Structures are given as C-alpha cells and as structure tokens.
Amino acid sequence: xxxxxxxxxxxxxxRSFAALALSLAVAAPAGAAExxxxxxxxxxxxxxxxxxxxxxxxxxxxDFRLVAAAGSVRDPAGKEGVxxxxxxxxxxxxxxxxxxxxxxxxxxxxxTLGASAAAEQLVVSCEVLxxxxxTGLELFRDVIVSPTFPAEEFQRKKDESLGEIAAExxxxxxxADRSLLPxxxxxxxxxxxxxxxxxxxxxxxxxxxxxxKNEYLTPDYAALAVVGDVEPKRVxxxxxxxxxxxxxxxxxxxxxxxxxxxxxGRHLVVxxxxxVTQTQIRLACPAVPRNHPDFYAITVANTILGSGFTSRxxxxxxxxxxxxxxxxxxxxxxxxxGTFDVSTFTKNETIRKCIDETIKVMRNLKTTGPTDDxxxxxxxxxxxxxxxSLQAPDALAARLLNIEFYGLDPKYVETFSSRINAxxxxxxxxxxxxxxxxxxxxxxxxxxxxxxxxxxxGLGPVGVQDIR
Amino acid sequence: MKPISFSAALxxxxxxxAAAAPGVTPGVQTSxxxxxxxxxxxxxxxxxxxxxxxxxxHEDHTVPVVTLWxxxxxxxxxxxxxxxxxxxxxxxxxxxxxxxxxxxxxDRILESNGGFSNxxxxxxxxxxxxxxxxxxxxxxxxxxxxxxxELSLLPEQLKSEIEVVKEERRLRxxxxxxxxxxxxxxxxxxxxxxxxxxxxxxxxxxxxxxxxEMKEYFRTYYAPNNCILVLTGDFESAKALEEITKxxxxxxxxxxxxxxxxxxxxxxxxxxxQVHYPAQNVTFQVGYKAPGVKSPDVYALDVLxxxxxxxxxxxxxxxxxxxxxxxxSASTFFRTRLSPTLFEFNVEMKPxxxxxxxxxxxxxxxxxxxxxxxxxRELEKARNLLEASFIKSLKTxxxxxxxxxxxxxxxxxxxxxxxxxxxxxxxxxxxxxxxxKAYFDPQRRTxxxxxxxxxxxxxx
Numbered sequence: 005x006x007x008x009x010x011x012x013x014x015x016x017x018x019r020s021f022a023a024l025a026l027s028l029a030v031a032a033p034a035g036a037a038e039x040x041x042x043x044x045x046x047x048x049x050x051x052x053x054x055x056x057x058x059x060x061x062x063x064x065x066x067d068f069r070l071v072a073a074a075g076s077v078r079d080p081a082g083k084e085g086v087x088x089x090x091x092x093x094x095x096x097x098x099x100x101x102x103x104x105x106x107x108x109x110x111x112x113x114x115x116t117l118g119a120s121a122a123a124e125q126l127v128v129s130c131e132v133l134x135x136x137x138x139t140g141l142e143l144f145r146d147v148i149v150s151p152t153f154p155a156e157e158f159q160r161k162k163d164e165s166l167g168e169i170a171a172e173x174x175x176x177x178x179x180a181d182r183s184l185l186p187x188x189x190x191x192x193x194x195x196x197x198x199x200x201x202x203x204x205x206x207x208x209x210x211x212x213x214x215x216x217k218n219e220y221l222t223p224d225y226a227a228l229a230v231v232g233d234v235e236p237k238r239v240x241x242x243x244x245x246x247x248x249x250x251x252x253x254x255x256x257x258x259x260x261x262x263x264x265x266x267x268x269g270r271h272l273v274v275x276x277x278x279x280v281t282q283t284q285i286r287l288a289c290p291a292v293p294r295n296h297p298d299f300y301a302i303t304v305a306n307t308i309l310g311s312g313f314t315s316r317x318x319x320x321x322x323x324x325x326x327x328x329x330x331x332x333x334x335x336x337x338x339x340x341x342g343t344f345d346v347s348t349f350t351k352n353e354t355i356r357k358c359i360d361e362t363i364k365v366m367r368n369l370k371t372t373g374p375t376d377d378x379x380x381x382x383x384x385x386x387x388x389x390x391x392x393s394l395q396a397p398d399a400l401a402a403r404l405l406n407i408e409f410y411g412l413d414p415k416y417v418e419t420f421s422s423r424i425n426a427x428x429x430x431x432x433x434x435x436x437x438x439x440x441x442x443x444x445x446x447x448x449x450x451x452x453x454x455x456x457x458x459x460x461x462g463l464g465p466v467g468v469q470d471i472r
Numbered sequence: 473m474k475p476i477s478f479s480a481a482l483x484x485x486x487x488x489x490a491a492a493a494p495g496v497t498p499g500v501q502t503s504x505x506x507x508x509x510x511x512x513x514x515x516x517x518x519x520x521x522x523x524x525x526x527x528x529x530h531e532d533h534t535v536p537v538v539t540l541w542x543x544x545x546x547x548x549x550x551x552x553x554x555x556x557x558x559x560x561x562x563x564x565x566x567x568x569x570x571x572x573x574x575x576x577x578x579d580r581i582l583e584s585n586g587g588f589s590n591x592x593x594x595x596x597x598x599x600x601x602x603x604x605x606x607x608x609x610x611x612x613x614x615x616x617x618x619x620x621x622e623l624s625l626l627p628e629q630l631k632s633e634i635e636v637v638k639e640e641r642r643l644r645x646x647x648x649x650x651x652x653x654x655x656x657x658x659x660x661x662x663x664x665x666x667x668x669x670x671x672x673x674x675x676x677x678x679x680x681x682x683x684x685e686m687k688e689y690f691r692t693y694y695a696p697n698n699c700i701l702v703l704t705g706d707f708e709s710a711k712a713l714e715e716i717t718k719x720x721x722x723x724x725x726x727x728x729x730x731x732x733x734x735x736x737x738x739x740x741x742x743x744x745x746q747v748h749y750p751a752q753n754v755t756f757q758v759g760y761k762a763p764g765v766k767s768p769d770v771y772a773l774d775v776l777x778x779x780x781x782x783x784x785x786x787x788x789x790x791x792x793x794x795x796x797x798x799x800x801s802a803s804t805f806f807r808t809r810l811s812p813t814l815f816e817f818n819v820e821m822k823p824x825x826x827x828x829x830x831x832x833x834x835x836x837x838x839x840x841x842x843x844x845x846x847x848x849r850e851l852e853k854a855r856n857l858l859e860a861s862f863i864k865s866l867k868t869x870x871x872x873x874x875x876x877x878x879x880x881x882x883x884x885x886x887x888x889x890x891x892x893x894x895x896x897x898x899x900x901x902x903x904x905x906x907x908x909k910a911y912f913d914p915q916r917r918t919x920x921x922x923x924x925x926x927x928x929x930x931x932x
Contacts, residue, residue, distance in 0.1 A: 104785065107783060107784035108785040114857045133863060163797065164793075167800045171800060174649055174751050174752055282639065313567075313579040313582075326632040326635030329637075329643055351642060377584075381583055384584055385583040385584070385588075
C-alpha cells in the first residue's frame with residue numbers, strides 16, 4: 005500500500021490489494037431493474053467436471069478458474085497446511101515444465117497463473133490475453149492435472165510457509181484472525197488457518213502433498229469456468245480434450261466437518277503481544293451456513309449493524325466517539341456452518357470502552373430494531389452496490405463457481421435485488437434476535453497482557469496465551 | 473463490502489492505462505499502432521470552466537453506472553513542518569459536514585441512493601471518488617459542489633476525527649513494520665524535499681493542527697482551480713457538462729497556491745538507519761534517488777522495475793527467493809511523481825537470515841544488470857507484462873477515471889497516457905543499462921534495516 009492513506013471503514017487488510025472493479029457486462033440501476041448475467045453454458049464433461057463458459061467480448065482477455073472441494077478443512081489432523089502447500093506447489097513443476105519455465109512462460113505472455121487454498125475451496129486461476137488462449141489453457145491444465153511436485157521445490161515452499169507463518173506473528177491483525185479460529189471453533193477441521201501452524205507444517209512430507217492431490221483434486225469434486233473473449237462451443241471442445249486424462253475419484257465424500265455449536269456465556273482471551281500501542285479486537289460466535297434461508301435478511305441486518313460508512317457501529321464507534329479507524333461486522337459462511345464477527349482495533353487506553361460501546365450498539369439494535377429509514381437505506385445500498393461486484397471477467401467466473409459450490413439458486417444474481425427488497429422489518433428483527441450474539445460471545449484481543457487483563461476485568465473468564 | 477484499500481498496484485504496475493470504447497470495438501489491438509489507436513478508442517472531452525475547474529468526460533454506456541473522481545492537486549508535499557498530515561486529515565473532514573449538508577449526512581444521503589465513496593491521500597494529490605447508478609448523478613453534483621463551496625470544519629467533528637486519524641497512524645505505521653521502515657526511509661533519504669515527512673503526518677503534528685490552519689488550507693487548496701473533475705460511465709456529455717457547470721460553476725476562483733519548494737541537495741554517500749523492534753524476521757528497504765516526471769528516464773525505470781521484480785521469473789525473485797533461498801519476498805516500488813523521488817527495494821528475509829546477506833545478493837543482481845543489461849527476451853517480457861497490465865486496467869470505469877486524473881495532474885495533460893506504451897516499446901537494452909547505472913548508485917542510496925529485538929517480557 006505504501007504511502008497511500010485511505011478512508012477504509014472496515015479493517016484494512018491492505019497487503020492484499022482490493023480490486024476496484026467497476027463497469028462492464030451487467031446492467032441494473034440502483035435498486036431498480038433486475039440484473040441480467042451475460043449468457044453462459046453449463047456442461048458436464050465425461051469425467052464429471054462441471055464446466056461453465058461465459059463469453060464477454062469487451063476486452064481481449066480470457067479468465068480460467070477452477071474450484072475444487074479440496075480446502076484446508078481436508079488437512080490431515082496434525083498436518084494442518086497440506087491443502088495450502090499442495091496449492092502452492094501446483095505451479096512449481098507440471099507436465100514437461102519445471103518451476104522456472106512455468107513462471108517465465110506465463111510472464112512472457114503477460115499472463116497470471118496461481119493457486120491457493122481457503123477453508124473449503126482450492127482455487128486455480130489463470131488470466132491471459134485472448135491471443136494466448138492456447139498457452140494459457142495448456143499451463144492451466146498442466147498444473148491441475150499433472151503437477152510433478154519436485155522434491156527440492158517441496159522443501160523450498162515448505163520453508164517459505166514456515167517463514168511466512170513466522171512473519172505473520174509480527175502483524176497484529178493477522179495474529180488476531182489466526183488466533184480467533186481455534187478460540188471460536190475448538191477442534192473443528194475449520195479451526196486453523198489454511199497456511200497451518202509452525203509445528204504442523206514442520207511435519208508435512210512430500211508424500212502428504214502427493215496423497216492429498218490424488219485424493220481430493222479430482223474432477224468429480226470440482227467445477228471450472230472460462231469467462232472472456234471466447235466462443236463457448238470451441239472452448240468446451242478444447243476443455244474436453246485438455247482434461248480427458250483427469251480421472252475422477254469415483255468415491256463418495258462428505259464435507260469433512262460438522263456444524264459448529266454455540267457455547268453459552270462469554271469467554272475472553274488475551275493473545276500476548278507486549279509491544280503494541282494499539283489493540284486488535286474480535287467479538288465472535290458461530291452462525292449460519294451460506295445457503296441458509298435467512299441469508300437475505302441477515303445481509304440486510306448486518307449492513308445496518310456494521311457494513312458501509314453509515315452503519316451503527318461506524319457511526320458510533322468511529323464517527324461519534326473516535327475510538328477506531330475501522331470497525332465492521334461480517335458473517336463468514338461455509339457450506340455447512342458459519343461464524344459472525346465484529347472486528348476493530350483501538351489504542352490500548354480505550355480497550356474496555358471500545359468493547360463496552362460496541363456491545364451496547366449491538367444490544368441496542370437487537371432490542372429496539374432499526375428505523376424504517378435505516379432498513380430502506382440498507383436495501384438501496386445493497387442493491388445499488390451489487391452490480392459493481394460482478395463485472396470483471398474474473399469476478400464473473402468466481403460468481404458462477406460460488407453459486408455451484410454452495411448449491412445456490414442458479415438465478416441468484418437475477419433475483420438478488422428482489423429478494424433483498426422483500427426483506428421485512430419483522431425479518432430483520434427476527435434474525436437480529438437469532439443470529440447476532442451479544443451474550444454468548446467469544447472476545448479476543450491482541451495486546452499487552454497486564455494492560456488488557458485489567459481492562460477486561462468483569463466481562464467474563466479471561467485467559468492469556470502466547471501467539472501460536 | 474470488502475475493505476477498500478486503495479490499489480496502489482493500479483499506479484505502480486500500470487503507469488499507463490486507458491479505456492476502450494466498450495461494446496464498440498471487437499477488441500483492443502495490443503501489438504500495433506498503440507498511440508493512435510488508443511486515442512481513437514478512448515474519447516475524452518476536456519473542458520475548463522471560467523473558475524478554473526478542469527472537467528474530463530468519458531462516456532461508456534455498458535452499465536448504467538457512473539464514477540465521479542474529484543482530484544485535488546494537493547498532497548503532503550504541500551505541507552510544512554508543524555502541520556504534516558493535514559492533507560490526509562482534511563480528506564477525512566471532507567465527509568464531515570459542509571454548507572448545506574450536516575455532519576454524517578454526506579454518507580447517509582449517498583448510501584441511501586445506493587452509492588459508495590472512498591478517498592486517498594498521497595504525496596502529490598488527494599483523490600475522492602463515488603460510484604453510483606447513472607440516474608442518481610445529480611445526488612453527487614449536489615453533495616460534492618456543496619463541500620467544495622464551503623466546508624463546515626466544526627470543532628466537535630475536528631476533535632473526534634483527529635482521533636480516528638491517530639488510530640489510522642497507529643495501525644499503519646506505529647504498529648506495522650513496513651510502515652515504520654517506510655517512514656524512516658523517506659525521513660532519512662531526503663534533507664529538504666517535502667517528500668521527507670509521512671503522508672499520515674507526525675503524531676506530534678496531529679496533536680497540534682488547529683482549526684484556523686484547516687480553514688486556511690481549504691481556501692488555498694480546495695479551490696475549483698486546483699481540482700480536476702473526471703466523470704466516466706453512462707451519461708450524456710453535453711447534459712453532464714451543463715449540470716457540472718450549474719453546480720460547480722458558481723464556486724469562486726482563488727489565487728493559485730504557491731508551489732512547494734524542493735531544495736533537496738545532492739547525496740554524497742550511502743545513509744543507513746536501523747529500527748529496533750520485536751520481530752521474527754529481518755526486513756530491509758533500500759531507496760535510490762530517482763527522478764520525477766520531468767525526466768524521460770521514468771519509462772526505463774518502470775521497465776527495470778518489471779525486470780527486477782514482477783513475478784516469480786523476475787531477477788530479484790529468482791536470485792533471493794528461488795536460488796539462494798534467503799528471502800521470503802523481494803520487491804520494488806517506483807511511481808512517477810511530480811518531484812524527484814525514490815526507487816525502492818523491499819526485502820523480507822527468511823527466519824535467521826541477516827540483512828547483510830540479502831543486501832549483498834541484491835547488489836549482485838543490480839551490478840549484473842548494469843554490466844550486462846537485460847536479455848532481448850527479458851525486455852520483451854517486461855513490455856508484454858506492462859502491456860497486459862494496461863489491458864487489464866481497462867476492466868473498470870473507476871480505474872479509467874483515476875488514470876485520466878493522474879496523467880492530467882502529474883504529466884500536465886491526460887493525453888500523455890496514450891503515449892506510454894510507445895515509450896515502453898522504445899526502451900532499449902542500452903537504455904536499461906544506462907539508467908540502471910545512473911540511478912542505482914550506492915552513493916545515492918539509503919538503507920533502512922529492521923533489527924529484531926527480543927519480545928519484552930510480559931508480566932502475567
């Protein structure tokens with residue numbers, strides 16, 4: 005980010021640059037007509053791979069994206085980090101090319117090729133100019149179907165992962181997010197960061213990577229999208245040919261975890277970082293899965309509480325009281341479960357005030373509900389912003405694959421605005437009551453322990469732990 | 473919404489960027505006749521109102537959405553010791569009440585109309601944008617002309633907002649390792665340039681900036697004649713210009729601001745500084761004195777930046793991360809600025825590796841580049857990467873507006889952007905050698921190193 009200083013209202017994770025995607029391909033004025041996605045095809049290849057092709061001809065670009073149900077939730081217990089390391093290694097040797105050749109050839113055509121693992125998804129993506137379609141597809145195909153996992157690259161990438169985990173300990177925001185996972189989710193397979201822990205990554209061997217790839221990176225648990233300046237029939241034929249050798253697992257497998265249960269009462273933890281002058285704060289509880297029937301009401305209610313520049317939390321904690329630069333609430337939604345969290349930070353002197361005032365804002369909204377104006381504003385904001393989020397070809401590819409992955413209505417995009425607009429005041433009050441916790445909360449701070457434990461006194465049992 | 477942190481990469485990777493006329497052309501041809509074809513692809517109307525406001529209009533009817541950029545020709549370079557950070561503080565106050573819009577109302581009105589806004593401050597400029605449905609353009613006209621006419625700067629809001637700014641400083645600088653190093657790099661590398669203080673300002677200055685200074689700042693720098701207004705998206709130019717004239721035309725012209733003085737003397741010898749702080753890994757930054765926009769060498773420096781650090785096949789990554797395996801990352805940062813600036817190298821070492829080893833490896837990469845220059849294939853790769861970034865930047869109307877404003881401000885003419893790809897194409901291997909030799913001069917660099925301290929013992 006360097007010297008640019010912005011007005012972000014949500015915790016600014018500025019190391020990953022937000023793409024300011026705007027324009028193109030979709031059509032809908034704020035809150036008025038429904039959005040129409042560009043036409044696309046959905047085909048199932050012989051090996052079970054689901055393939056979407058969406059032509060968009062405004063720019064001479066092609067985006068390839070694969071989503072496989074091979075996220076870090078599948079990591080073997082004690083070897084957390086396998087999915088992420090597998091993803092990292094896909095591009096470090098595949099087919100007849102070594103790591104250097106892959107890197108040089110994709111850069112030479114001005115393209116990008118990358119892979120990463122999140123909790124549930126392993127994603128491979130590639131973007132090239134239209135004229136380089138064939139090269140892009142070949143590289144994209146090779147890293148998915150025939151990665152070679154050279155031993156020396158395995159060792160190098162494993163070392164880098166260990167180095168990055170160490171580096172994250174120096175970033176208070178990352179420490180808070182990483183530490184929150186086990187604090188909130190206990191022993192769930194979801195309860196670790198994809199990159200893993202120092203001790204678990206140290207135990208990973210090359211055989212774990214090869215085994216993980218063979219077991220989970222299979223066409224029967226994956227979907228692929230090609231969006232951009234292409235002709236669908238030709239693309240499907242090219243994909244059928246390119247991925248013909250990719251064998252399905254033929255096995256039946258579940259999601260690899262069960263829904264989280266909410267625990268009663270407040271629990272607090274201080275993660276020790278004695279040198280900080282500003283304390284990272286998280287308040288969280290288990291919540292709902294992505295395809296929950298209350299999705300739209302929750303989205304509206306969360307906008308009112310903690311999204312955008314005029315939410316209750318931003319208004320009170322940032323604008324009125326000047327306690328933080330950024331505060332926001334959000335729901336992380338998985339296939340079978342989810343979490344709710346409020347994320348902020350404040351100077352060490354005002355830890356308690358910031359937490360008390362945040363809970364007060366939440367309780368107040370739950371007790372009295374939003375005003376009619378707030379409800380109308382949230383709907384306008386959500387329906388007005390929605391089209392801006394799905395215009396670039398890579399964003400469209402991700403959108404199609406998420407609809408597939410989470411089993412959403414294929415008309416999700418087309419019906420989004422009308423479903424948001426159908427949310428009633430009663431719906432919002434009901435979901436605030438059910439899904440936005442204030443009493444059964446986990447509260448985590450990253451701070452100087454003596455200062456923080458004193459500040460948190462009386463809120464509930466407080467533990468102190470070192471950074472894992 | 474995801475957190476919007478401004479994409480520095482947009483300008484870092486893509487100093488060149490333009491927009492196609494969407495839906496009209498079958499595709500942007502990337503390999504021939506760049507400047508003329510770009511000019512015809514991106515139709516821009518430029519107008520100057522009698523009060524000096526520069527208006528750039530680019531129609532794009534693909535989506536019924538518009539982006540309005542207001543780009544003020546003021547940044548931290550226009551500050552002075554004692555009021556450092558005032559430009560950025562000001563950026564926050566622009567959302568906190570104006571003549572007819574009470575505090576909190578700006579965002580409430582905007583979001584009630586489905587709009588979104590954000591802003592950034594840099595050394596050379598302060599930029600504000602809004603994205604909104606095209607049938608709500610008048611909302612932006614009313615809100616933005618009101619705050620350009622008269623900003624309230626109410627004591628209560630000033631008092632509360634400075635605390636927000638101080639939290640931002642604690643987040644990005646005081647508790648962030650790269651933020652600490654970056655601040656020291658510029659403070660040590662420059663003796664007299666107004667680039668020597670941080671954009672966010674020194675904490676002491678944030679504690680003392682007063683309302684009179686803020687009011688003076690507004691009169692001087694937020695005048696229409698110090699602003700570039702860029703509208704991109706779904707609108708009709710003649711009608712939009714009429715609206716802009718109606719709302720912004722009556723705002724009075726002010727005396728032009730006094731340009732900041734840059735009396736930076738030559739540097740004769742490497743400068744080194746250490747920052748001691750608890751940390752797992754060593755990191756260091758190196759800044760070489762580099763030219764500003766007036767130098768034709770900025771294009772070769774962009775090409776060098778690509779050869780050195782764009783992607784895994786780049787020279788620095790290959791040497792430090794891949795072959796020697798001593799670093800987690802090695803990157804460069806160079807952006808064309810109004811005044812002479814720094815070409816930065818940023819290296820994060822692996823656990824247990826010392827800065828000296830990293831610096832030596834970095835020096836070897838640079839020396840070899842100076843001696844041998846890039847290969848023909850490397851040069852072509854750099855051009856392709858820069859060109860592809862250019863095409864990718866066409867994805868967004870917002871990016872188009874930002875880039876038009878950038879070129880209009882920094883290069884003095886938005887049309888400079890049309891020439892950029894040609895300028896990259898004209899850079900030869902010989903140019904790369906000459907420019908690398910001229911600027912990657914050990915006598916004219918500053919090295920900032922983070923020295924990891926033991927964690928202070930925590931009393932439990």
